[in-house]
Amino acid sequence: MDGPPVPWLQRFDKASRLLLCTLMSGHWGALAAFRTLQRSLSGQGASQDFSWWTFTEILCSQEPVLTGSEETLAL
Numbered sequence: 001m002d003g004p005p006v007p008w009l010q011r012f013d014k015a016s017r018l019l020l021c022t023l024m025s026g027h028w029g030a031l032a033a034f035r036t037l038q039r040s041l042s043g044q045g046a047s048q049d050f051s052w053w054t055f056t057e058i059l060c061s062q063e064p065v066l067t068g069s070e071e072t073l074a075l
Helices: 007-011 014-023 029-043 052-060
Strands: 065-067 072-074
Touching: 007 014, 014 029, 014 052
Parallel strands: none
Antiparallel strands: 065 072
16 A cells, blocks of 8 residues: 555554545445454554554544635634
């Protein structure tokens, strides 16, 4: 995976991008994401490489965008 297929995925680390891409993969995405997460967590005893707190913070954060005819930067 060279770069994220969707620009907003750049904010996430590799493990989170894999989880999100799997979730977006279609009909069986949720089950595949669950299995992917299980596999990644079973390799690390305390799941040190995957942080739910960081994942949800990035997922829920707002990204600044240009709005209006003056294209002012706003959240």
